[in-house]
Amino acid sequence: xxxxxxxxxxxxxxxxxxxxxxxxxxxxxxxxxxxxxxxxxxxxxxxxxxxxxxxxxxxxxxxxxxxxxxxxxxxxxxxxxxxxxxxxxxxxxxxxxxxxxxxxxxxxxxxxxxxxxxxxxxxxxxxxxxxxxxxxxxxxxxxxxxxxxxxxxxxxxxxxxxxxxxxxxxxxxxxxxxxxxxxxxxxxxxxxxxxxxxxxxxxxxxxxxxxxxxxxxxxxxxxxxxxxxxxxxxxxx
Numbered sequence: 001x002x003x004x005x006x007x008x009x010x011x012x013x014x015x016x017x018x019x020x021x022x023x024x025x026x027x028x029x030x031x032x033x034x035x036x037x038x039x040x041x042x043x044x045x046x047x048x049x050x051x052x053x054x055x056x057x058x059x060x061x062x063x064x065x066x067x068x069x070x071x072x073x074x075x076x077x078x079x080x081x082x083x084x085x086x087x088x089x090x091x092x093x094x095x096x097x098x099x100x101x102x103x104x105x106x107x108x109x110x111x112x113x114x115x116x117x118x119x120x121x122x123x124x125x126x127x128x129x130x131x132x133x134x135x136x137x138x139x140x141x142x143x144x145x146x147x148x149x150x151x152x153x154x155x156x157x158x159x160x161x162x163x164x165x166x167x168x169x170x171x172x173x174x175x176x177x178x179x180x181x182x183x184x185x186x187x188x189x190x191x192x193x194x195x196x197x198x199x200x201x202x203x204x205x206x207x208x209x210x211x212x213x214x215x216x217x218x219x220x221x222x223x224x225x226x227x228x229x230x231x232x233x234x235x236x237x
Contacts, residue, residue: 006138011064011073016055019066019073019127023051026127031186032159036103046100053092054125062124065139072128072136076143079155080119103181107188110179114190116155121147123156126167133167140171148196156191163189 011019024047027033036050037043058064058075065074089108093101115122121143128136147154156173160166163175173191180187 006135007068008142011066018070020048020051023127024048035185049096067135071132072139075125077122079122121154153195154193158189159186
């Protein structure tokens with residue numbers, strides 16, 4: 001399917017089951033999915049529950065885009081001001097995922113704690129069925145057109161070992177500082193798509209993501225408290 005042939009639309013509640021499968025299947029064999037749910041026998045069920053929660057949250061508070069054939073999905077949030085506290089979100093993680101929730105909570109806490117401070121849109125999640133990369137590019141291009149008209153940058157995260165060669169790089173995102181998730185987790189690359197024509201591809205103009213970051217400690221919120229978590233290891237400088 002070519003970019004011109006892909007029909008992109010807003011997702012609805014009727015799409016949640018199908019798109020949960022797309023998100024869960026995309027993570028099943030990736031290093032991030034293996035780290036989040038080490039138990040292979042339970043991985044598919046847990047990832048699908050998490051994906052459903054992500055999509056319902058996106059439909060309520062953000063924007064979820066898909067294609068007519070539901071082969072790709074993207075969850076967006078407008079980060080024009082600080083987001084609301086995440087306590088209820090983390091409660092839902094523990095309620096739905098039980099003993100598997102801690103690593104998901106740590107992942108979300110790392111992403112939230114290092115989010116850019118300047119106004120932008122966050123591509124919180126993107127997933128596509130194998131062989132439909134063009135559909136995913138078309139899906140992202142639709143929202144990128146809106147961002148370019150508004151002169152807004154966007155951020156995302158990538159767990160690939162080669163962030164310059166993946167889907168996000170193909171649509172204009174540039175890798176910045178990686179985060180290594182502990183214990184023994186994969187690298188999570190912070191990606192940045194600059195505001196068109198007004199930002200340089202490097203530096204810290206207007207609050208852009210720094211190229212490297214060192215985390216001394218992190219914390220995972222849970223039920224109104226803060227539970228200390230093991231510090232992510234920093235990459236070699």
